[in-house]
Amino acid sequence: MSQRKASGDSGRATIRDVAQRAGVSVASVSRVLSGNYPVSDELRRRVMKVVRDLDYVTNAHARSLAGGGTPTVAILINNITGAAFTHVAKGVESAASLRGWLTLVGTTGDDPERELALVNLMRQQGVAAVILLGGAYDYDEYQLRMARFARSLDAADSHLVLVGRPPLEGEVPATTVDYDNEGGAYAMASHLLSAGHRRVLVLPGHAELTTAQGRLKGAQRAFEAYGVPLDPGMVRHGPYDYEHGYDAVEESLRQGAAFTAVLAGTDVVAAGAAQALRAAGLRVPEDVSVVGYDDIPLASQLTPQLTTVHVPYEEMGRAALRAVADRRESGRRRVGDADHLVLGTHVVVRQSVRPPSQ
């Protein structure tokens, strides 16, 4: 490790050490490291090699998370194994990476205390924004908590972004990037109804989750539009997981419920539902149709491939990062309509729906 000698045995390498060893000017090193100026690939490679060799810590990184340096955005997510959320995070990261920004992901495990601790931590560290992902629980306490986060981040020159959640009530300094959740559910239910299905098992998610509320409401509107009554007994609430899909179908079959289609709240719930149908000797889609929501990669990996609602998760992540970057550039602080973005959803027709058999 003779290379480390250049930096002295105790001290850190300086930008001058890097410039000298790379045979370029200090200004050139600075341009490469800032990431804000166009530099040739060759210069970038040469400088970064020396940076690695000397284990050089830039002042930007030393200051980083503290305002002046590399902007960093924090993404807070309930559960890191949720595929939809990780695609939003990937979108944030790809847009951040383009700008030379860093991203950090913290997980809250659906625990308000961990969420609070992480938001406070990130505020202290001076992140450019805190991006909260995923459906929210529709309690008054939630609105209050988010408003407090928004104001405390705003006061610290940071910013709160909610992705995949409805906007906050009142004048709160936060940006919302949402998708047409109810419209997607309306289109998906209409697809089943227009194929002739009348008895549909609906698994919208947890009753208190805003995402599930929107998906159920969209389905209800479609049933109304088709003049088909939606039996409340055919709606089963539960978590967005494989086990819930499996158990809800198994139990409905055991209770003798007659249905020709399953409208699942997510692709993962649909996967569980399809497996339970097959375990009961029913074929998908010949005997029972199954549809999902989200269009995560799983949807096209299942057999049959799942008809579902495409939600532009990665694009939502990119839009969230762009909103933060635009805001910083323009120095804009005003809260207005432009701070609420709603992206479109659409049905992706694959192989899991057929008209009901007689």
Next chain:
Amino acid sequence: MSQRKASGDSGRATIRDVAQRAGVSVASVSRVLSGNYPVSDELRRRVMKVVRDLDYVTNAHARSLAGGGTPTVAILINNITGAAFTHVAKGVESAASLRGWLTLVGTTGDDPERELALVNLMRQQGVAAVILLGGAYDYDEYQLRMARFARSLDAADSHLVLVGRPPLEGEVPATTVDYDNEGGAYAMASHLLSAGHRRVLVLPGHAELTTAQGRLKGAQRAFEAYGVPLDPGMVRHGPYDYEHGYDAVEESLRQGAAFTAVLAGTDVVAAGAAQALRAAGLRVPEDVSVVGYDDIPLASQLTPQLTTVHVPYEEMGRAALRAVADRRESGRRRVGDADHLVLGTHVVVRQSVRPPSQ
């Protein structure tokens, strides 16, 4: 928001404000917030409600990531949408959460510069450890880079942990939590061979990735043990994704390769392989058997459910966090054999293997 008045309009709430409003002693608040002492649920709830109401930022959080406060561990991951890695991260988080620690996840996008920037950032922030997840590329430069990371973290009273990677060469202050990668591949290939398969398409992964090297080597050893030649033309390298599985099978079929089984390097590759077989009119497992590796949830959601190798990803994450916590408690700095942990793997038999048809 009248509650905020307690903290004054400009200043932050103090621990005394919290204690007063909660009607408990300052010491009690401190015990709740430290997370290191047993406290009653009722006390915890009461204090945390006030903490939220006052938007109180603990000194621990204010100091946090800077040594004295809530220990934080950083997880660095190539790609946040990789299911295996997210399960390791989940294991780290659950073990961290038990101890009241926080975790942050950074993604490197397989870019050594971003990896460097994140390691430096985390070192500056005083994290208790940096945990690097996932297969490494087998280059000399990698060994040097990791040794530098390990030494610079060690010098900053932090620690490098490699999970799912082979240990570093020489005396390097790092902990490795690995799994019996080659043994799992040996067992999986043996399972196919003992079912009678002799012509097997092998998709181990990228040739330079340590994970893929181990999986291929395990398979080769099994073929040798069974006295079956493994045709090098039947080994196709490529990324661990669905598209590679699909394309490799499609191309092999087009070139007229005769095989009765696919030994895929991951479950996701297996999912792509199975889809390509079906697209060519072949049934799984009646015409061609398919096996995976990893045992992520996808494996049991596919039809047929995938026979695969179970890797204890969550347990590896928990073990990594425990190693860091034990190290901090004991003040241990010595590098020894105990710093290399290898967890076991085993074949999970499901429905995707049958003896070859004639």
